[in-house]
Amino acid sequence: MKILTLYHLKGGVGKTAAAVNLSYLAAAEGRRVLLCDLDPQGSATYYFRMRPARPVKVGKLLKSAKFAEKLVRESDYENLFLMPSDLALRQLDSKLDAGKHSRTRLKRLFAGLEDEYDLVVVDAPPAITLLAENLFRASDLLLLPVIPTVLAHQAMLKVIAFMDDEGLDTSRVRAFFSLADRRKKLHRDFMKELGRDRERFLSAAIPYASAVENMGLERRPLLDYDRRSPAAKAYRALWAECATVL
Amino acid sequence: MKADTCILFDSEAAETVCLEGLGRYFRLEPGKAAQSRHAYFDTFDWRLFAAGYSLELAAGELRLCSLLDDRVQAALAWKGRKPPAFATEIDAGEPLREALEELCGIRALMKQAELVVRSRELAVRDAEGKTVARVMMGSYAFHGGSAPFLREWRVRPLRGYAAEGRFFREQAGRTGTLRAGEGVHPLAMALRERRIDPFRYAPNRDLGFSPELPAYLAARSVLEHALEVVEANEPGLLADTDTEFLHHYRVALRQAKSALGLFSEVLPPDETNALKETISRLARASNAVRDLDVFLLKRGSITARLPGAFNPGVDTFFRRLKTERRREFKKLCAFLNSEALPAAKLQWRTFSTRLANPDFSPAPGLPVYAVACENISRRYGRILKRGAKLGPGSAEEPFHALRIDFKKLRYNLEFFRSLFPGRDIRFFIRHLRQMQGLLGDLNDIKVQRDFLAARLARLDLKTRDSANVAAALGGIIARLEESSLRLREGFPVAFKDLSSGRVRAIAERLFR
Numbered sequence: 224m225k226i227l228t229l230y231h232l233k234g235g236v237g238k239t240a241a242a243v244n245l246s247y248l249a250a251a252e253g254r255r256v257l258l259c260d261l262d263p264q265g266s267a268t269y270y271f272r273m274r275p276a277r278p279v280k281v282g283k284l285l286k287s288a289k290f291a292e293k294l295v296r297e298s299d300y301e302n303l304f305l306m307p308s309d310l311a312l313r314q315l316d317s318k319l320d321a322g323k324h325s326r327t328r329l330k331r332l333f334a335g336l337e338d339e340y341d342l343v344v345v346d347a348p349p350a351i352t353l354l355a356e357n358l359f360r361a362s363d364l365l366l367l368p369v370i371p372t373v374l375a376h377q378a379m380l381k382v383i384a385f386m387d388d389e390g391l392d393t394s395r396v397r398a399f400f401s402l403a404d405r406r407k408k409l410h411r412d413f414m415k416e417l418g419r420d421r422e423r424f425l426s427a428a429i430p431y432a433s434a435v436e437n438m439g440l441e442r443r444p445l446l447d448y449d450r451r452s453p454a455a456k457a458y459r460a461l462w463a464e465c466a467t468v469l
Numbered sequence: 470m471k472a473d474t475c476i477l478f479d480s481e482a483a484e485t486v487c488l489e490g491l492g493r494y495f496r497l498e499p500g501k502a503a504q505s506r507h508a509y510f511d512t513f514d515w516r517l518f519a520a521g522y523s524l525e526l527a528a529g530e531l532r533l534c535s536l537l538d539d540r541v542q543a544a545l546a547w548k549g550r551k552p553p554a555f556a557t558e559i560d561a562g563e564p565l566r567e568a569l570e571e572l573c574g575i576r577a578l579m580k581q582a583e584l585v586v587r588s589r590e591l592a593v594r595d596a597e598g599k600t601v602a603r604v605m606m607g608s609y610a611f612h613g614g615s616a617p618f619l620r621e622w623r624v625r626p627l628r629g630y631a632a633e634g635r636f637f638r639e640q641a642g643r644t645g646t647l648r649a650g651e652g653v654h655p656l657a658m659a660l661r662e663r664r665i666d667p668f669r670y671a672p673n674r675d676l677g678f679s680p681e682l683p684a685y686l687a688a689r690s691v692l693e694h695a696l697e698v699v700e701a702n703e704p705g706l707l708a709d710t711d712t713e714f715l716h717h718y719r720v721a722l723r724q725a726k727s728a729l730g731l732f733s734e735v736l737p738p739d740e741t742n743a744l745k746e747t748i749s750r751l752a753r754a755s756n757a758v759r760d761l762d763v764f765l766l767k768r769g770s771i772t773a774r775l776p777g778a779f780n781p782g783v784d785t786f787f788r789r790l791k792t793e794r795r796r797e798f799k800k801l802c803a804f805l806n807s808e809a810l811p812a813a814k815l816q817w818r819t820f821s822t823r824l825a826n827p828d829f830s831p832a833p834g835l836p837v838y839a840v841a842c843e844n845i846s847r848r849y850g851r852i853l854k855r856g857a858k859l860g861p862g863s864a865e866e867p868f869h870a871l872r873i874d875f876k877k878l879r880y881n882l883e884f885f886r887s888l889f890p891g892r893d894i895r896f897f898i899r900h901l902r903q904m905q906g907l908l909g910d911l912n913d914i915k916v917q918r919d920f921l922a923a924r925l926a927r928l929d930l931k932t933r934d935s936a937n938v939a940a941a942l943g944g945i946i947a948r949l950e951e952s953s954l955r956l957r958e959g960f961p962v963a964f965k966d967l968s969s970g971r972v973r974a975i976a977e978r979l980f981r
């Protein structure tokens with residue numbers, strides 16, 4: 224079982240959009256996929272038209288994979304399962320802090336799901352918190368969507384610097400361009416320059432596209448309703464790259 | 470689809486009403502619809518079905534599926550070809566062929582049913598449009614038939630949506646009939662609809678008597694069941710697609726006859742003897758064909774290890790046997806199509822109808838349990854006595870007397886199995902088996918040898934062909950003689966097991 228986390232310090236960069244579509248693509252390939260929506264906003268959960276079946280008890284969730292499994296619901300797509308978000312997930316940090324193994328709690332939790340899934344995709348909330356640290360340690364691939372702007376890039380460097388400080392392995396960190404608008408000269412220049420960093424940047428770039436925005440209305444993965452759009456193609460390319468890294 | 474509930478509907482109208490009701494709580498979204506024709510094949514006696522499989526031809530594919538979950542065990546593209554009548558018509562090395570050979574042996578496959586299956590997927594969604602359950606709506610009709618005989622929904626709630634699934638079932642259960650589980654295989658449902666009992670051909674099924682049942686009624690049910698088996702096998706026998714029809718036909722006749730003997734205490738003597746005579750006549754009419762069948766079927770084992778020099782004679786001989794069989798089969802058909810058969814069956818049926826009345830029986834108060842114990846212990850006792858006198862050097866004759874006792878014991882056990890505790894009776898039967906096999910083989914040898922000797926005597930030795938045949942027959946007879954000796958040598962060991970203290974003790978306890 225592999226763990227792929229969509230993460231960024233910055234909000235609104237396309238983490239959830241990527242998490243939803245990458246999960247969809249992985250499942251369509253026949254992998255058994257669990258998408259964990261750990262963001263109390265619950266955008267991924269919303270895209271799949273879900274709600275939690277029962278109130279989520281965060282303390283219990285962190286302790287037992289069995290309990291976590293009970294929260295899992297089947298999506299409308301074969302092989303794709305979801306752990307829906309709940310507002311209660313805002314307590315994740317404090318509960319992690321209060322418990323034992325506060326930095327590796329999630330890694331341990333995921334280990335308990337080993338037999339059930341081939342891939343766990345985590346949609347994380349934007350912040351450097353204890354939860355983020357847990358994810359840094361647990362993930363096989365930490366994927367950062369980067370809008371081609373100076374600030375977004377700065378934020379990415381901060382994340383990597385933080386991980387370095389903590390002595391964490393940053394070789395599992397990859398970035399990709401998200402919300403990229405080729406009409407903007409600034410975006411184009413930025414992508415050209417940063418794209419040279421082959422170590423860090425994947426070559427797939429998700430364009431800014433209203434097809435993606437429409438996910439909010441459609442409430443399903445882009446790949447399910449507009450598989451031919453350039454954005455859909457970009458997500459496919461992105462998944463292909465992730466699959467080789469994983 | 471792996472369903473966890475089935476909902477059955479009487480009519481399309483009922484389905485519509487149900488859908489309307491559900492529409493108040495769920496968004497129902499029809500999905501893919503499909504229609505397919507499925508032809509099902511099996512041996513005449515449903516060997517595949519009995520083993521838990523169906524062989525179906527649908528959409529250009531021949532597949533062997535498990536009846537339990539419809540999972541495909543082996544499949545093969547089968548387009549524009551006649552369905553196979555025998556497993557051997559499938560390419561060698563195909564897993565499907567191997568599976569069929571194992572399940573059907575040399576039995577012929579025939580089309581047993583043909584269904585038209587219509588299906589439509591239905592997604593059950595909640596207010597937000599999330600699918601909470603999937604339904605496969607199916608309707609099953611006989612090909613060329615009228616309305617579907619079954620309408621069934623198979624429901625699978627999505628994981629994490631158990632509560633929604635329960636609510637759905639509750640609502641649907643108001644119009645339809647709920648049944649837990651994955652549902653019954655369409656073939657099984659079709660058979661039920663047509664009231665076809667796939668096991669009716671089998672002569673020796675457990676008749677399930679209870680101990681207090683009056684013996685005369687037990688006799689009646691044996692007779693009725695045997696007559697059913699006889700009639701079920703008649704068409705196949707006449708069509709001559711498979712020698713097994715005749716075999717089962719004859720087993721049923723033999724069972725009826727032996728039931729008349731076993732239950733003689735509770736049956737009126739004159740009528741009983743008359744019926745026995747009639748049934749014997751029916752059996753005799755088919756003796757010749759059956760003997761020839763056995764010979765032809767066993768050609769391989771009978772001529773195995775015979776020196777190659779005999780081959781020409783063997784070939785000629787078996788060719789002649791085939792011709793003889795054709796002739797004898799014609800005679801048998803003439804007999805079956807004559808007035809004799811309906812008259813015999815009428816006599817048989819009248820007998821068992823009258824047997825429903827206790828006045829017809831001289832001992833209506835005797836329970837079947839008493840008859841069973843008495844018969845079995847007497848037979849077993851006689852076998853022990855006779856067997857003790859026999860050794861490897863004994864002549865053949867007494868072995869045959871012993872075999873007849875054994876056969877009768879076996880019929881007893883077949884009829885009365887249900888009266889005794891399963892474990893003990895199984896133990897007893899298991900220990901009879903070795904001896905039974907030995908005596909059966911011994912008898913086969915005798916029958917074959919007599920058969921060959923009679924033909925040898927009739928040969929006109931002047932032609933070259935016949936001389937070859939004579940030589941071959943001599944060779945076969947010598948080999949049979951050898952096997953007979955070897956079998957008799959094995960007798961003491963087999964008999965010792967049967968007469969051991971443990972088996973005796975169980976018999977005494979069981980049949981007291």
Ligand SMILES: Nc1ncnc2c1ncn2[C@@H]1O[C@H](COP(=O)(O)OP(=O)(O)OP(=O)(O)O)[C@@H](O)[C@H]1O
Pocket residue numbers: 233234235236237238239240241262264266347348349401402403429430431432433435436437438439454
């Ligand atoms: N490629 C794209 N083109 C156009 N709009 C996009 C694209 N990707 C995402 N969006 C839109 O941008 C907004 C933010 O996207 P998304 O929710 O995926 O980002 P996020 O990083 O998960 O945000 P948050 O930090 O709030 O969780 C959404 O309204 C989404 O519809």
Ligand SMILES: [Mg+2]
Pocket residue numbers: 238239240262266346347
């Ligand atoms: Mg998000």
